[in-house]
Amino acid sequence: MNKTTVNSAHARYLKKAKKENWIVRLMQFAIFIGFFAFWEISSRTEMIDPLLFSSPSRIFSLFITKMADGSLLVNTGITLFETILGFILGTLFGTVLAALFWWSPLFSKVMDPYLVILNAMPKVALGPILIVALGPNMGSIIAMGILISVIITTIVVYTAFRNVDPNYLKVIQSFGGTKKQCFFEVILPACFPTIVSSLKVNVGLSWVGVIVGEFLVSKQGLGYMIIYGFQVFNFTLVLLSLVMIAFLATIMYQLVEQIEKKLIRSR
Amino acid sequence: MAFLQIKSAGQIYFTKHSATPALEDISLSVKEGEFVSLLGPSGCGKSTLLSIISGLLRPTSGTVLLKGEKITGPHPKIGYMLQQDYLFPWKTIEENILVGLKLKKELTADKKNEVFSLLKQTGLYHTRNQYPSQLSGGMRQRIALVRTLATKPHLLLLDEPFSALDYQTKLKLEDLVSATLKKNQKTAVLVTHDIGEAIAMSDTIVLLSTNPGRLFCTFQVPLSLRRLSPFEARQHADFPLLFQQIWEELEQIEQNDSE
Numbered sequence: 001m002n003k004t005t006v007n008s009a010h011a012r013y014l015k016k017a018k019k020e021n022w023i024v025r026l027m028q029f030a031i032f033i034g035f036f037a038f039w040e041i042s043s044r045t046e047m048i049d050p051l052l053f054s055s056p057s058r059i060f061s062l063f064i065t066k067m068a069d070g071s072l073l074v075n076t077g078i079t080l081f082e083t084i085l086g087f088i089l090g091t092l093f094g095t096v097l098a099a100l101f102w103w104s105p106l107f108s109k110v111m112d113p114y115l116v117i118l119n120a121m122p123k124v125a126l127g128p129i130l131i132v133a134l135g136p137n138m139g140s141i142i143a144m145g146i147l148i149s150v151i152i153t154t155i156v157v158y159t160a161f162r163n164v165d166p167n168y169l170k171v172i173q174s175f176g177g178t179k180k181q182c183f184f185e186v187i188l189p190a191c192f193p194t195i196v197s198s199l200k201v202n203v204g205l206s207w208v209g210v211i212v213g214e215f216l217v218s219k220q221g222l223g224y225m226i227i228y229g230f231q232v233f234n235f236t237l238v239l240l241s242l243v244m245i246a247f248l249a250t251i252m253y254q255l256v257e258q259i260e261k262k263l264i265r266s267r
Numbered sequence: 268m269a270f271l272q273i274k275s276a277g278q279i280y281f282t283k284h285s286a287t288p289a290l291e292d293i294s295l296s297v298k299e300g301e302f303v304s305l306l307g308p309s310g311c312g313k314s315t316l317l318s319i320i321s322g323l324l325r326p327t328s329g330t331v332l333l334k335g336e337k338i339t340g341p342h343p344k345i346g347y348m349l350q351q352d353y354l355f356p357w358k359t360i361e362e363n364i365l366v367g368l369k370l371k372k373e374l375t376a377d378k379k380n381e382v383f384s385l386l387k388q389t390g391l392y393h394t395r396n397q398y399p400s401q402l403s404g405g406m407r408q409r410i411a412l413v414r415t416l417a418t419k420p421h422l423l424l425l426d427e428p429f430s431a432l433d434y435q436t437k438l439k440l441e442d443l444v445s446a447t448l449k450k451n452q453k454t455a456v457l458v459t460h461d462i463g464e465a466i467a468m469s470d471t472i473v474l475l476s477t478n479p480g481r482l483f484c485t486f487q488v489p490l491s492l493r494r495l496s497p498f499e500a501r502q503h504a505d506f507p508l509l510f511q512q513i514w515e516e517l518e519q520i521e522q523n524d525s526e
Contacts, residue, residue, distance in 0.1 A: 170347070171349065171353050171414075174321060174323060174341055174345075174347035175366070175371065175418060176340075176341045177341075181370055185355075185370070186355070189355070190357070192357070
């Protein structure tokens with residue numbers, strides 16, 4: 001086949017791929033606009049109860065007011081801080097625990113049934129205990145964000161640690177490497193992709209923990225805004241918080257995904 | 268005094284339901300600069316024996332002496348090369364070949380340059396900033412050889428290092444390893460199930476029988492073959508004669524085993 005036919009075939013292929021990409025984007029945009037338009041119209045025509053389901057325009061005007069008085073920024077900032085701390089610490093503690101299990105197989109054998117119980121347990125059910133123990137403050141909310149992700153991280157990362165090809169360790173040992181060197185030269189770098197991808201899962205989990213925590217503590221944050229809006233029957237406030245959470249959670253997930261791509265590509 | 272001496276080494280593997288003897292009463296001595304091959308059917312415990320020599324595995328009974336010194340754990344003068352390259356995919360070639368020195372905390376500029384000159388000898392100096400995934404299987408195994416030689420071991424243990432390669436690459440690598448070892452006057456123990464490879468590369472061939480692994484018999488490779496490179500040795504008239512002898516002994520082992 002000569003070069004011009006190859007080139008034109010490639011051009012056709014690119015054109016087709018581009019066209020498909022366009023269609024996907026267009027449809028996504030149409031769904032987005034359609035959803036909010038339908039919501040707005042059905043609320044105005046009272047097809048749905050505007051008191052319960054509010055409307056995009058009301059939510060937007062509330063957004064402007066709350067931004068102006070600064071309360072939305074404060075509440076969002078607090079929730080964001082708690083969530084970021086929750087998933088980073090959750091992943092960190094989970095990895096450290098996994099490292100301890102790897103270090104001492106005896107310890108991991110002893111702890112195995114407890115890990116199963118803790119994993120099966122719905123962590124948010126521990127909320128009230130946490131608040132009693134740590135006080136109704138930010139500490140117990142962050143603890144909830146950590147608690148919800150730490151056990152599953154431990155299990156996933158420890159499994160990855162154990163699945164590292166023992167021959168890599170043999171290489172280190174044949175050079176007289178110590179257990180510590182085995183861990184830092186082989187186990188940890190080999191499982192780095194797993195740890196980063198558990199970071200991605202933990203973003204979502206940490207949001208759950210933090211929002212539930214704020215429900216219970218009921219002082220500040222987006223979770224508090226939801227529960228407060230619910231109690232005073234201000235569903236515009238509830239929905240505004242939901243939109244904020246959806247927006248921020250997506251951004252955070254995308255950020256972690258970008259970090260993951262960067263880290264994985266550099267090897 | 269023998270350079271490497273194995274005194275009635277035995278190994279038993281334990282599981283919940285059974286105790287399987289893998290090696291029984293192996294005694295062997297290797298002279299300095301000698302190239303010894305351990306040949307035998309799969310399951311004869313030849314890799315186990317290599318692990319014992321390396322100090323990675325403690326034998327259930329018996330001892331291993333290197334220059335009269337008892338081996339109780341990984342020894343700095345022993346290098347180990349595995350079946351596959353096992354280069355660390357997250358490290359560059361340079362980091363991979365320097366890992367031994369780094370672990371021993373001996374990474375000086377002088378030693379680094381020595382390793383680089385080894386890398387130049389294998390013709391792969393240009394790959395030093397690449398990652399293992401960018402290299403072919405043969406290139407990677409050459410890098411693994413450099414990594415093993417980087418810490419200047421006196422005794423080299425080779426655990427079927429060519430078995431995962433295609434035939435052509437394997438022949439080329441045999442020549443490279445053989446030449447490199449001769450040049451640096453290293454002693455080597457090679458584990459293989461390839462009769463041709465054993466004849467082409469070694470001075471002495473030790474046959475092991477199965478269930479449990481025992482010393483069956485020993486062949487001295489004639490000088491006519493030893494003087495030649497592995498590739499040339501394969502073409503020599505004496506090669507098929509020795510091949511035939513070893514083949515018959517291996518048949519014998521198989522027969523004994525099935526009885």
